[in-house]
Amino acid sequence: MKIALPLAMLLLSACGANPPLPVLGEVPPFALTAQTGETVTRDALAGHVWVADFIFTTCPGPCPRMSSQMRQVQDATGPGVRLVSFTVDPAHDTPPVLAAYAKHFLAQPNRWYFLTGAQASLDDLGRNGFKLNSVDGSLDHSTRFVLVDRAARIRGYYASSEDDFLDKLLRDLRRVEREKS
Numbered sequence: 001m002k003i004a005l006p007l008a009m010l011l012l013s014a015c016g017a018n019p020p021l022p023v024l025g026e027v028p029p030f031a032l033t034a035q036t037g038e039t040v041t042r043d044a045l046a047g048h049v050w051v052a053d054f055i056f057t058t059c060p061g062p063c064p065r066m067s068s069q070m071r072q073v074q075d076a077t078g079p080g081v082r083l084v085s086f087t088v089d090p091a092h093d094t095p096p097v098l099a100a101y102a103k104h105f106l107a108q109p110n111r112w113y114f115l116t117g118a119q120a121s122l123d124d125l126g127r128n129g130f131k132l133n134s135v136d137g138s139l140d141h142s143t144r145f146v147l148v149d150r151a152a153r154i155r156g157y158y159a160s161s162e163d164d165f166l167d168k169l170l171r172d173l174r175r176v177e178r179e180k181s
Helices: 004-015 063-076 095-104 119-129 165-178
Strands: 031-034 039-041 050-055 082-087 112-116 144-148 153-159
Touching (some): 031 095, 050 063, 063 082, 063 165, 082 119, 095 112
Antiparallel strands (some): 031 112
16 A cells, blocks of 8 residues: 555656657758848857748738747747748848848847748748648638748647747747757
8 A cells, every 4th residue: 555655646746747749840951041141041040949830921811920929929029939931922032121020029039030931942932841831722812820940850840820839839849948958
């Protein structure tokens, strides 16, 4: 009996532990231009937990809401977390245009990068790297946020249209932050 009680307590406490989030893929290497004009690479983000989304500055639909939600992530997380918004309209979204958009959303330039580059590179990154195809194969309508760990592994997808997605994203982000590298 003396052994059974501690053993039962140990087993019950283990049941309450959250298993690690699954690894859903790896972000491939990239080198893109930020709103500041600097080059940002996947390797530059190594060691940071980060959240990615795909937007464009002239979007009449979900992009402004998504950028407001990303701002909430910025405000709710510490200085070690990075945010990365990839444009799907690089012909229009030049670094100066992205800088104005970033300023509108009070993005901290050392934490929240708005990235542009060649259309083909961004399309490939979204479709094949982040696996964000929509039903018709177009990327520009994806409203999902992507949680990426310190080793550039995708750990979760979050539909920004769901009421509680931000709570889930922040909870999972904190879990990934607590993981040993």
